[in-house]
Amino acid sequence: MNASVAALETAKGTAPQPIIETRGLVMRFGGVEVLRGIDFSIVPGELRCLVGPNGAGKSTFFKCLTGQYEPSGGEIRFKNESIGGRPSVDIARRGIGIKTQVPSLYDGLTAREHIWLAVKRRIATTGGLRREVAPAVEQVLESMDIAHLADRIVGQLAHGQRQMVELSMVTAAQPDLILLDEPAAGMTHDEVERLAALVLRLRGTCSLIVVEHDMQFIRMIARMVTVLHQGQVLMEDDVETVLRDRRVRDVYLGKREV
Amino acid sequence: MSPRGRTVASVIGFVVSVAAIFVLPHWLELFTLINATIYVSMAIMTLSLALIWGYGGILCFGQAAFFGLGGYTYAVCAINFGDSTWAVVLAMVVPALFAALLGYFVFWGRIGDVYLGVITLTMTLIFFKLFNATAGDAYKIGSAALGGFNGIPSTPPLNLPWDVGTALAPEDIWYIAAGLLVLFYFGSRWLLSTSFGRVVISIRENERRTELLGYDIRRYKLGIFTIGGAMAGMAGILFANCVFVSPTMFSLFYNAQVIIWVTVGGIGTLLGPIFGSIALQMIVAELGTIDGLDPNLILGAILILFVLLVPKGVLPSLRVLWERFRKPPAVVEASPPTGRPAAGAQKATPSQQPAADAGGRS
Numbered sequence: 001m002n003a004s005v006a007a008l009e010t011a012k013g014t015a016p017q018p019i020i021e022t023r024g025l026v027m028r029f030g031g032v033e034v035l036r037g038i039d040f041s042i043v044p045g046e047l048r049c050l051v052g053p054n055g056a057g058k059s060t061f062f063k064c065l066t067g068q069y070e071p072s073g074g075e076i077r078f079k080n081e082s083i084g085g086r087p088s089v090d091i092a093r094r095g096i097g098i099k100t101q102v103p104s105l106y107d108g109l110t111a112r113e114h115i116w117l118a119v120k121r122r123i124a125t126t127g128g129l130r131r132e133v134a135p136a137v138e139q140v141l142e143s144m145d146i147a148h149l150a151d152r153i154v155g156q157l158a159h160g161q162r163q164m165v166e167l168s169m170v171t172a173a174q175p176d177l178i179l180l181d182e183p184a185a186g187m188t189h190d191e192v193e194r195l196a197a198l199v200l201r202l203r204g205t206c207s208l209i210v211v212e213h214d215m216q217f218i219r220m221i222a223r224m225v226t227v228l229h230q231g232q233v234l235m236e237d238d239v240e241t242v243l244r245d246r247r248v249r250d251v252y253l254g255k256r257e258v
Numbered sequence: 259m260s261p262r263g264r265t266v267a268s269v270i271g272f273v274v275s276v277a278a279i280f281v282l283p284h285w286l287e288l289f290t291l292i293n294a295t296i297y298v299s300m301a302i303m304t305l306s307l308a309l310i311w312g313y314g315g316i317l318c319f320g321q322a323a324f325f326g327l328g329g330y331t332y333a334v335c336a337i338n339f340g341d342s343t344w345a346v347v348l349a350m351v352v353p354a355l356f357a358a359l360l361g362y363f364v365f366w367g368r369i370g371d372v373y374l375g376v377i378t379l380t381m382t383l384i385f386f387k388l389f390n391a392t393a394g395d396a397y398k399i400g401s402a403a404l405g406g407f408n409g410i411p412s413t414p415p416l417n418l419p420w421d422v423g424t425a426l427a428p429e430d431i432w433y434i435a436a437g438l439l440v441l442f443y444f445g446s447r448w449l450l451s452t453s454f455g456r457v458v459i460s461i462r463e464n465e466r467r468t469e470l471l472g473y474d475i476r477r478y479k480l481g482i483f484t485i486g487g488a489m490a491g492m493a494g495i496l497f498a499n500c501v502f503v504s505p506t507m508f509s510l511f512y513n514a515q516v517i518i519w520v521t522v523g524g525i526g527t528l529l530g531p532i533f534g535s536i537a538l539q540m541i542v543a544e545l546g547t548i549d550g551l552d553p554n555l556i557l558g559a560i561l562i563l564f565v566l567l568v569p570k571g572v573l574p575s576l577r578v579l580w581e582r583f584r585k586p587p588a589v590v591e592a593s594p595p596t597g598r599p600a601a602g603a604q605k606a607t608p609s610q611q612p613a614a615d616a617g618g619r620s
Binding site for chain 2: 068097106107108109113118120121
């Protein structure tokens with residue numbers, strides 16, 4: 001448990017309120033039930049990894065959290081307010097940022113313009129001044145180590161660089177909760193290590209939910225892991241226990257459950 | 259081009275265009291000057307579509323509806339008031355309000371791109387039918403008879419603000435039209451460089467992403483769509499001053515040709531569509547005088563040729579050629595996998611050039 005969480009706990013004298021919590025979250029598409037009653041919660045400052053085989057419902061879960069899908073049932077609470085079914089814009093302004101599985105960027109714009117869009121929105125929402133925007137953009141470019149890419153057109157960048165630009169854009173908005181959908185996908189080994197360092201640095205400042213398949217990467221960043229399988233939480237425990245678990249191996253390797 | 263180079267180019271362009279505005283009336287005969295004024299009014303309508311389609315990503319198939327509404331509002335108000343001052347204001351406000359109303363339903367209802375095209379096209383055709391059916395004395399607004407298919411032939415010309423005695427001559431209308439085109443062009447460039455404009459461009463690039471960053475994209479789309487409507491309304495006023503208003507302003511022909519002009523000039527640029535529209539109008543008018551050649555056929559052939567041979571449009575393609583001519587090796591260079599690229603090696607690929615320029619170069 002990191003410093004901020006511990007501080008919160010002592011202040012309240014109890015376990016901290018979850019920053020995000022779902023109860024019995026259900027998502028149906030026609031007759032197909034993709035999420036079948038998910039109970040999930042994390043505390044402020046926590047980094048949680050979400051794993052599970054393809055089709056387990058991880059991306060659908062993220063889309064429900066960010067308002068891209070309206071849940072068919074159940075509740076989503078963020079900072080103690082119900083947000084299930086609210087429009088994406090509203091949820092984004094409340095402080096949830098997402099890096100989607102397929103990189104979602106502006107291919108015709110420069111990296112600096114990406115960061116500008118995020119910073120501009122944050123400063124407008126928090127009632128900051130217009131002249132604060134430009135220096136804040138430069139600061140993000142520096143701290144995320146993408147200053148050398150600032151004037152490049154993002155559509156032309158290599159895959160790993162694009163991932164970094166998207167991640168920088170999401171963090172530049174300074175959300176309270178960041179959802180990362182397979183951030184390490186397609187990255188080289190060095191890039192994955194840099195990414196892990198970055199994610200660990202973020203952990204002190206906000207809460208994160210990270211969907212990943214790369215076990216190496218999960219070991220680098222996570223303590224607690226939640227396993228989704230067929231739209232339900234299969235188990236929730238610390239990394240080593242989860243990775244040793246027989247059922248988890250079975251669902252990943254596709255063996256039928258007994 | 260560096261930002262400084264762009265500024266220099268803008269200043270030169272501005273000086274040249276102002277010089278052209280003042281020189282042309284001395285060169286051209288009156289008839290040709292009136293034709294030139296029509297071309298310029300059409301160029302303003304083209305600019306409005308270049309803005310909302312090329313930068314806002316909103317493919318409006320019915321831009322002529324705002325053009326026609328502007329023309330009719332101007333004619334009706336000018337006849338009733340006897341003074342064109344408020345007629346001009348209303349002829350921009352009415353199309354803008356109509357665009358805002360339509361945009362509200364379309365954008366808040368989250369209507370997809372294709373349906374937006376269908377809806378806007380249907381809307382302009384409804385106006386076409388509606389105004390065609392206004393023949394006879396029953397259809398009068400105040401003292402202005404709408405005149406059905408014939409339109410309003412007695413559309414009064416502009417006068418100086420609040421000075422009814424000074425009906426403007428065709429030369430004066432030319433100065434106003436050409437001046438407004440320059441003003442709207444630089445105005446559009448300025449608009450695209452503001453925060454509003456940059457967010458609008460981001461929506462064209464990736465709507466979902468902008469929304470997930472917390473921008474209410476509906477407001478931005480509505481804003482640019484409304485501005486486009488007002489601009490097209492202004493084009494309608496100028497057109498009414500050179501020709502007269504009639505239901506053909508709403509016709510499929512006007513809607514189609516403005517889309518062709520933008521496509522040929524280059525989507526995602528402003529200057530391309532302006533010059534594209536003027537050049538194509540001149541070409542079609544010139545070729546149309548030859549016996550047995552249908553101007554529509556020519557326009558159609560030009561569109562097909564461009565879509566096949568120059569799909570990006572003239573201006574973006576010229577830029578590609580210019581980049582290639584200026585520094586041959588830099589264009590083929592791929593993005594370096596690691597490390598910092600040399601300062602000079604950061605040019606965009608041709609295909610991404612227009613978008614990269616955003617409000618900058620065009």
